[in-house]
Amino acid sequence: MKEKQRGNRQILILTYSISFVFLCMAGYFVYFMAVKSQKVINNPYNKRQEVLAKKVQKGKIVSADGKVLAKTVTDEEGNDTRVYPYNDMFCHIVGREDNSMTGIEGRQCYPLLTSHANPLKQLGNTLQGKKSPGDTVVTTLDYKLQEAAYRALGNHKGAVVALEPSTGKVLAMVSKPAYDPNRVKQDWEALTNDSNEDSALVNRATQGLYPPGSTFKVLTAIEYMMENPDTYQKFQYECKGSDSFSGNIINCYGKTVHGTLDLKSALAKSCNGAFAKIGTTLDVSRFRKLTEKFLFNKELSVDFEYNKSRFSLTEDSDLGELTQTVMGQGKTMITPLENAMIAAAIANKGEMMVPYAVEHVENDAGQVVTQYNPESKGQIIEESLAKKINKMMQAVVSEGTAHSLQGLPCTVAGKTGSAEFDSEGTSHAWFIGFAPADKPKIAVSIVVEGAGTGSEYALPIARQMFEEYFGN
Numbered sequence: 001m002k003e004k005q006r007g008n009r010q011i012l013i014l015t016y017s018i019s020f021v022f023l024c025m026a027g028y029f030v031y032f033m034a035v036k037s038q039k040v041i042n043n044p045y046n047k048r049q050e051v052l053a054k055k056v057q058k059g060k061i062v063s064a065d066g067k068v069l070a071k072t073v074t075d076e077e078g079n080d081t082r083v084y085p086y087n088d089m090f091c092h093i094v095g096r097e098d099n100s101m102t103g104i105e106g107r108q109c110y111p112l113l114t115s116h117a118n119p120l121k122q123l124g125n126t127l128q129g130k131k132s133p134g135d136t137v138v139t140t141l142d143y144k145l146q147e148a149a150y151r152a153l154g155n156h157k158g159a160v161v162a163l164e165p166s167t168g169k170v171l172a173m174v175s176k177p178a179y180d181p182n183r184v185k186q187d188w189e190a191l192t193n194d195s196n197e198d199s200a201l202v203n204r205a206t207q208g209l210y211p212p213g214s215t216f217k218v219l220t221a222i223e224y225m226m227e228n229p230d231t232y233q234k235f236q237y238e239c240k241g242s243d244s245f246s247g248n249i250i251n252c253y254g255k256t257v258h259g260t261l262d263l264k265s266a267l268a269k270s271c272n273g274a275f276a277k278i279g280t281t282l283d284v285s286r287f288r289k290l291t292e293k294f295l296f297n298k299e300l301s302v303d304f305e306y307n308k309s310r311f312s313l314t315e316d317s318d319l320g321e322l323t324q325t326v327m328g329q330g331k332t333m334i335t336p337l338e339n340a341m342i343a344a345a346i347a348n349k350g351e352m353m354v355p356y357a358v359e360h361v362e363n364d365a366g367q368v369v370t371q372y373n374p375e376s377k378g379q380i381i382e383e384s385l386a387k388k389i390n391k392m393m394q395a396v397v398s399e400g401t402a403h404s405l406q407g408l409p410c411t412v413a414g415k416t417g418s419a420e421f422d423s424e425g426t427s428h429a430w431f432i433g434f435a436p437a438d439k440p441k442i443a444v445s446i447v448v449e450g451a452g453t454g455s456e457y458a459l460p461i462a463r464q465m466f467e468e469y470f471g472n
Contacts, residue, residue, distance in 0.1 A: 213419030
């Protein structure tokens with residue numbers, strides 16, 4: 001009797017074990033189909049794309065205002081060619097098909113090779129040996145704003161990013177030097193040659209890492225206000241154009257003498273000495289935590305290629321590195337995308353949204369088959385603090401280094417920057433900002449490589465973008 005009970009127990013254990021394994025396999029299958037399948041299919045090495053391409057003509061990629069940014073053209077012999085009507089203007093964000101897919105082309109390959117056309121239409125196409133129309137990917141990109149950014153950047157190397165603060169929608173993304181995705185195969189050798197210093201294949205907007213220069217003073221000011229909520233308004237510094245901090249000489253740009261400054265005017269006039277002084281009072285551990293809340297050293301959760309921004313200051317760093325870091329120099333590195341996210345978070349009352357570039361996917365009849373919704377990274381700073389730093393950034397325009405942005409149809413808040421990156425003092429020109437300052441609809445981040453000051457080179461680009469966006 002005992003042997004029979006033991007045998008039944010073993011059978012039950014085996015049955016439960018097999019059932020458990022089966023449930024795990026079923027659960028993973030559901031997870032794979034719901035979460036990982038599209039990523040696997042989107043892989044350029046996945047042969048299923050070739051199978052889909054035989055049945056479906058790859059769909060269009062269009063701007064939010066209906067401009068066709070990528071399409072497939074079929075010749076009389078049935079050969080498909082991917083065509084980019086605006087050549088290099090959208091090359092980094094839209095991406096390419098040839099020589100390894102990038103951008104939206106790569107991330108949305110499966111939807112573009114999927115057809116949600118009428119089933120009867122698809123059946124008819126199959127019987128006639130025709131391809132069914134692939135779905136259309138509708139982006140968040142504003143054609144006119146993209147064109148304005150592209151033209152304003154001109155022949156300079158650099159990048160421009162524009163976001164909608166309340167949602168994270170990418171309104172424009174330009175990187176230069178650029179390349180023509182229609183000619184990738186012909187130009188590949190020249191584009192990838194070691195002697196080519198343009199790095200045109202790199203999306204500087206999301207992958208370019210630069211010292212942030214004085215745009216970083218926004219975060220330094222936030223940290224100082226957080227550590228001194230009751231006394232920051234009493235901050236005062238006498239700027240003489242140059243100052244020494246334990247033997248570390250800090251000069252304001254051109255050794256300009258700013259005189260007596262409070263925190264708002266120190267930010268408005270971008271006084272290096274004032275911020276170096278502030279840096280010596282900060283809790284470095286708390287400051288590092290703040291930068292990481294703003295996603296330095298962190299994943300951005302965006303659906304396109306990017307590099308992490310870097311903040312390396314620690315409690316073991318010396319005073320020289322500290323004073324350089326709080327001014328946006330030192331070892332800190334940031335992408336134009338993340339600088340745009342910082343500006344957008346302040347504009348959005350302290351809440352940071354995840355940037356995204358695809359609004360929805362629709363079939364050939366215009367019916368939405370997939371909708372993409374805004375995603376929040378959370379409340380990075382308190383709303384009251386965001387409003388205060390917003391006011392201070394408005395002073396940068398009304399009485400400080402960004403005064404050339406006055407006269408627009410709305411009030412702008414922002415911060416200029418000139419980030420030195422070599423021993424000769426050559427600077428990247430920066431600007432981050434948003435408008436209208438009271439109810440922000442657009443946030444921008446601009447970097448012009450090796451150009452000089454942000455006031456001289458980045459602000460004209462920002463002005464053209466704001467003028468285009470607000471119709472002036």
